[in-house]
Structure formats: C-alpha cells, structure tokens
Amino acid sequence: MADDKTIMTVAVLGGTGKEGSGLAVRWAASGYNVVIGSRSAERAEQKADELNAVVGAAVISGAHNTDAAARADLVVLSVPYAAHSATLEAIGEQVQGKILVDVTVPLQPPQVSVVSLPQGQSAAMEAQTYLGDDVRVVAAFQNVSAEHLKDPDHIVECDVLVCGDDKAAKAEAIRLVEAAGMRGFDAGALRNAIAVESLTPVLIGLNLRYKGSGAGIRITGITP
Numbered sequence: 001m002a003d004d005k006t007i008m009t010v011a012v013l014g015g016t017g018k019e020g021s022g023l024a025v026r027w028a029a030s031g032y033n034v035v036i037g038s039r040s041a042e043r044a045e046q047k048a049d050e051l052n053a054v055v056g057a058a059v060i061s062g063a064h065n066t067d068a069a070a071r072a073d074l075v076v077l078s079v080p081y082a083a084h085s086a087t088l089e090a091i092g093e094q095v096q097g098k099i100l101v102d103v104t105v106p107l108q109p110p111q112v113s114v115v116s117l118p119q120g121q122s123a124a125m126e127a128q129t130y131l132g133d134d135v136r137v138v139a140a141f142q143n144v145s146a147e148h149l150k151d152p153d154h155i156v157e158c159d160v161l162v163c164g165d166d167k168a169a170k171a172e173a174i175r176l177v178e179a180a181g182m183r184g185f186d187a188g189a190l191r192n193a194i195a196v197e198s199l200t201p202v203l204i205g206l207n208l209r210y211k212g213s214g215a216g217i218r219i220t221g222i223t224p
C-alpha cells in the first residue's frame, strides 16, 4: 500500500509514447525512480536508455507493462483510449492496493476535436470500475500537451486538474504534478474527470484552428 509513505517508484505504462515519456523524464529529473512500461520490454528498455541520456543518470528502467506495474508504488496509465481496456487487463492484479493515475483521454479518431463520452462516461471512471475499490484511481494531466513536456528545462505554463475520490491519492498525484514543473489543483470527485477529459478535444480543436500545438489551461483567481 502506498497510503502513508512517499511514492518512490512510478511506473508509466505507455511511457514509450509522447505524453508518458515527457512525464517520465520530468519525474526522473526530480528524483523519482521511474519504470517505463510497454507492450514490449525491449521497446521500454530502449526508451529508458534514451531518457536516461536526457536526465544524465541511470534512474529510468524499462519493462513490460505488467512487470512495470508490479515494481511501482504508483502507476500512471498513458495510452491511447483504444488500448485502455487491454492495458488495464494486463495490470489489473499488479495494481491492487496502489494508486493509478489515468492520463487517458477517450478520443474517437478521426474526430479528435469533438467531445466523445465513452460508455463508462470517462476513461478514469472506467478504470475505477474495472480495477475495483482497492485501487485508488486519480485522473490528471489530460490537458497538458506532450509538446510542453519533452524538454525538462522548458517551463510549462499550464495547470493540471486532478480528480479522484480519495484525498490522499489526489495529494500524491498533485506532488507528481509539481515534480513535473506545474501547478496541480484538486478538482473534486473522479466523476469530474468527465469534464476534464472532455476539455482535451476542445484544446485540440483550438490548436487546429489557431495553428498551435500547446494550448492548455490556467486557473485564475485562486492559488494552490
């Protein structure tokens, strides 16, 4: 259980991809042990080597998604929605008793700039339903473009809304947001992930219409 201790090892499933690798490199640079997860252990090890070169230390390892989830105190899920349920099936046992931070956005390609609610209303709620009550699911990072994350020295001028039904789990996730160089806000219940996940296609549409790649959100009027 990760209840009362500081999270030390974070697995990033889908960490070979754009969003997950950017988060992984930032967490490794800030002192977390990071395990990149992939459907292929070899691909994960290659990505880990690449990211270790960016960090300048051997603090990232690579493993199959299932092994990565087993090794971690906290598991981050960052895969395309089409791969969401298959990845949950692969790690269902290994994630029991842990926190799962879901970054997945339920986009429906090719209409990626139109809101689309999945059957379970949000990807994070589907994860919670599938994994059961012993896993504390938190939704976060859906509104931060990978463009901002890949260079750990780049200052990210975006905030992160963190949703979940367990306060301590949200606090751990907010620590991860801060470790990645952003401000994290407790955005309420896991059900609010419906709104947060739905903002991403809106941001993708803004990028398309205004010819950018880094549209994000900023909370004004309060400080975290």
Ligand SMILES: NC(=O)c1ccc[n+]([C@@H]2O[C@H](COP(=O)([O-])OP(=O)(O)OC[C@H]3O[C@@H](n4cnc5c(N)ncnc54)[C@H](OP(=O)(O)O)[C@@H]3O)[C@@H](O)[C@H]2O)c1
Pocket: 013, 014, 015, 016, 017, 018, 019, 020, 037, 038, 039, 040, 043, 044, 078, 079, 080, 081, 082, 083, 103, 104, 105, 106, 107, 141, 142, 143, 144, 145, 146, 147, 200
């Ligand atoms: N990119 C962004 O700017 C951004 C921003 C906010 C949120 N998100 C969300 O974060 C999640 C990850 O986004 P991403 O851009 O990092 O995705 P991505 O690069 O396309 O894929 C991430 C990883 O998912 C794994 N994967 C597993 N099953 C797959 C399948 N059936 N098809 C393709 N890849 C599969 C792949 O790893 P292996 O092949 O190594 O298993 C891949 O490297 C998505 O839900 C996305 O909507 C992305």
